[in-house]
Structure formats: C-alpha cells, structure tokens
Amino acid sequence: MTEAVPTVRLGDGLTVSRIGFGGMALSDVYGDSDPGEALRTLHHAVDQGVTFIDTADVYGEPRDGVDGPAGTNEELIAQLLADRRDEVQLATKFGITGEVGGAGGSATRGDRAYVRSACEASLRRLGIDVIDLYYLHRRQLDIPIEETVGAMAELVAEGKVRHLGLSEVTATELRAAAVVHPIAAVQSEWSLWSRDVEARVVPAAREVGAGFVPYSPLGRGFLTGAMTPERIAGSMLRDEPRFVEHFAANQPVVDLVRAIGREIGATPAQVALAWLWAQGEAYGLPVVPIPGTRSPHRVTENAEALRVRLDAEQRSRLDEAAELVHGDRNLSFTTKGWISADREEAPST
Template sequence: MAPNNPTIALGKEGLKASKLGFGCMGMSWAYGPPPAEEQSLAVLQKAVDSGITLFNSADFYGKDGHNEKLLGKAFAHQREKVVLAVKFGAILSEHGLQLQADPDFVRASCEASLKRLGTEYIDLYILARTDEKVPIETTVKAMVELKDEGKIKHLGLSEVSAATIRRAHKVHPITAIELEWSLWERSVEAEIIPTCRELGIGIIAYSPLGRGFFSDKPSAIGPGDFRAITPRFNSENLEKNRQLLENVKKIAERKGATTSQLALAWVLSRGDDVVPIPGTTKLANLESNLGALDIKLSPEEIKELEDAVPAHLVHGIRYPEHALKATHEFEKTPELDG
C-alpha cells in the first residue's frame, strides 16, 4: 500500500480497503462513449500501482457487462491486490434502469458477474437500489445465502434510507453503504451518515467531485453523457452553480491545490470510515486525485469550504426526476410478509 493511501476498515466484518478508491463507471457508461480498452487498462494498472485497492463496478455499467469484463481482464493476474465492489439489482434498458431484487434475480446476477469478472468471489456485493416489490429483508437473505456459499464476502447497499439500513442490518451486518457525497450533495448527512456510524457501517462516497463539476478541467458534455439530462448541468443552473465553483477555486489557490484536489480532500476528511471513489479515464486526473491524499484541512478550512457551497445555493436536483425517485429521498420497500 502506498504510504499516502492507507488501508482502512470498512464496517465491522473485516473488510479493508484503500482510503481512496476508484469508481469505474465512466470507463463503460454514462459519460459518453467509453475510451479505448488499452487506455482504461493503463489507468487501472496505474491505480493499483499507486496503492488503490477498492474498485467499484456494477453489472449494468455498459452493454453486456462491459465494465465487469474490463475489470476481469485488468485484474486477472493480480486478483489478490484488489477489493471488488459490485452493484446489482438494476437492468439497463431503453426506458432507463428497471429495478429487480427478488432472490432468483439476486443469485442469477451474482453468478453472471462472477463469470464476467473471472473470479470465484466478489468482495463487496451491493444492492444498487431497492426493489419496491420486494422487502429488503428478502433481498438481504438471498445475499446471505451467496455469502454462505463463498460467492460474496460482504454485503452492501446503495441509495437507501436510514430506515432501510436498519431493517437490512437486523438480518445480517451490512459492511458498507454506497451513497452520493460531495461539497454540493450533502443530504445524506442528516440521517444516513449518523445511522451508518451508529451501526458501524462503512461509507463509500460516489461522485465526490460532483460528477466532474469540481474538476480542474471539466469534460465537455457530449452525446451519450447523462449529465445532459441532469438538472444541475442544464445551461441555466450550471451558470448559477459556477459561482460556487469559483468560491472553491479561490480557496484552492490559497491552499496551493487544485479545485478537484480540495473538493476531494474535503470528502476524504469526513472520517476514517469513508472511502471516496472518484472515477477517471485519464492518467493525469488519477495523479491529481491521488494528490488529494496529501492535503490536510483544518476545522476552519473545512467550514470555509462548506460555507462556500451552501446547500440552498445549489441549483437543480442531483438526478433527473424519474431517476431521483429510485434514490434514498423517495426509496420505498414493502414490509416483510408475516
């Protein structure tokens, strides 16, 4: 492990991961056409060589399991060096993500992922979204069966409410919750983060750079980039939000850091139980992200950053309305029968 990317414990079930992780979605999906495979493999190898161990994927990232196949190729001869966090429970279609988490689907999804990844086990298996047709207890019990068979090592959930976390945790200890957390998205701080800490559950923070909003050189939004339909990135809201970016940029210049490094350092500072997973397809961006590990923020600097991006001045919701309905703000799961 690189000395500036220490190993931390995620949850209480023995899972250890690098303090800075890696989100792999953009290598297959959501931000436009994926890069050449050679480019992605080079970035993934550099990440491993730099001490990153946790790599976050999903069976619906890209067509026909593209992302899992990519990771299978990247880690075929170094499986012991990485922690694979894989989401399931969503089917990508022309109508968006269709959610499913019944026991048969859970098992079929896991076995398909194992095959694409070329591995005998998944370190952290994460329910991507709750299926409002299936009680969370039923889904978790199906995951526990996979754990008992050695096909997964740890259980995780993503975009779930505090109440659902408690219900799931009663069935089997949950190792980590994946959630969106960044300077401009802090809704999880009211109930979800405290619940995780009360129960000893680790936190995986996705989109810690606000889907590239806090990047030093934000990429253009082109064809196939889902930010084109995301309210915070429409032209009117984006213009208003840029003032928040300028606020952070001024602090970064004074700190001798880049805007993205400072925004990422803020997420890293949120606790020893937090692993942010910024994604990139470029070596230069990976190097920049790693540099955030060397930035130490004082309590005064943390408050200054939070004051620079107040929640009431962030324009636009974080997902398109139809997608937001599947997140923790609107998440529903039926009661367990009997």
C-alpha cells in the same frame, strides 16, 4: 511519486484502500471510451495503491439481444483481475435491470432468484470465484429489503461473496438490513453539493457499523471545473438541469473550491475529496470516496488528495457551498424513489 495509499477498515472487517476507483467512468456513459486506455488507467490505479475497484453489472454498453445488464464494465475489469486479483478489493453491484442513462434505467429486481443469478453472472464475467463486496445497487421497492439481503447473505455463506453493501438506502432500510446480516458499506452520492445523506443515512451507517463509500464525490466532475457545456452535451448529463440550465448559476461553487485550492496548493478535486474525509472524521465513520476518471494523471492527483488538510475556517467556507447550489441531484431518466432522499423520512425536530 505518490506516497503509499493507506488502508482503512469499513464495516464487517473489510479493509480497503483509503480512496477507491469508480469504474463507471471507463464506460461510454460520459462519452466514448477506449478499452485499451481504460485498462491502462486501471493498472495505474493499482500501481498507485488505489486498489479498491468499484463496478456494477449494469455499467457498460448495451448489447443487442441481451436481456438485462450486459456487464461490459465487469468484463473490462476482469482483464485487470486476471493478472492482479490478489492486489484488488473488488466491489460490484446488482439490482438495476435497465441501461444506466437509458429509458429502462429505473427497472429493478431484488427477488431471491435474481440475486443468485445476478451474482453468478458477475462472477463469470469477472473471471473470479468470490466477490469482495457485493452491493444491492437499487432495491425493488415492493420487496422487503430483508428478503433481498437474506438472499445476499446466502451467497456469503456459500463463499461466493465476502461482504455485503447497500446503495442509496434510507436510514430505516439500512437498519432493517443490518439485522439480517452485517453491512460493510453504504454507497450513495455524497459531495460538497450533494449532502442530503448527512441528515439520516450517514448517522445510521455509523450506528450499524458500516463504512460510507461516496460515489460522484467530485459532483460528476463539475466541482473540478472540468465539465464544459460541450462535454456535458456528449454525456448522460445532457438533460440534467443542475448541469445544463443551472450551469452558470452553479459556477460560484466551483470558484469557491478553486479559491481554497489556491490557498493550500491543491487542485479543486483534491479540495473536494479532502472535505469528504474531514466530514467522515466529523461524523465518526470511515469514508472511502470512489472518484472515476479515464486519465492516469487524474488517478495520481486524486490519490495525492490524501495529503491535503483543510483548517476549520476553510471547512466552514466549504460547508456553505451547499447554499450556492441550484438544482437537486435527481437524474431526469429515473423515477421517484430512485435515490434515498426521495424515500427518506424528514428528520425529527
């Protein structure tokens, strides 16, 4: 039986479970999924105390004749919320107007009219009156971020949104946004093999009082050793050098995580998650990873990572894993500027 999952306060007074659930894994981007099994996994997560559920309007399967995000992942999660809304802290996102993993995946909008229409569409699909945490998924680079966040702040004033978040923003963008409205959370990729945010974004989040929500905390499954060439070939990662061309070269990272797991009686996933929480303590800000899975068993495994403790020597060895990584975290279907590292200024020396 999993011990009760504790809560933690992010920024702006938002309290969530110490580990969240990434809903994107329940859609077809990582291969075919079964809606019934997906809903059972969601209910199991909440049963375990993993009540911070993350989705986005762009997650899910495209529909013929639908212009923009189809929102099928939000519709799936709406079935959970219909019975358990009061138990869930719900986060969703807007801003990407093309299919994730598709040719139009890099298209973005952040104008005031779109902010409002996207929020209304998400509320309708989710079947709720208010979104707990509303993220700008990707900013439209030719619109000042202050303008987009200003439109989001109007939604808070109107009671349609409780808290604001930003995904894949630079430190400069985050500071500018926080002047307009408090930012509860920054969501960016952060894991043992994706650490660029530590240079500037993580310190900026601490500075403005935002929490950090790492997505893909298990390296899209690679750090667990579960990603085989066959599984990769059937997912949106099939053209990604880090997973395909460098598959064998990156196995030493997996071997290191496994070795430390054997030392402390933990799975590779639990080691990777424990390392992230330790990083949050080192940087002085709340960190709430949102691993995704289709398996109730994995939900339990991930939640039990909260019991795992790494000593200084183990953390030091894991810190060195970054030097073993081949390939960067950019995805082939995106354009330059898609992740914060593309736009981030070099750290001053």
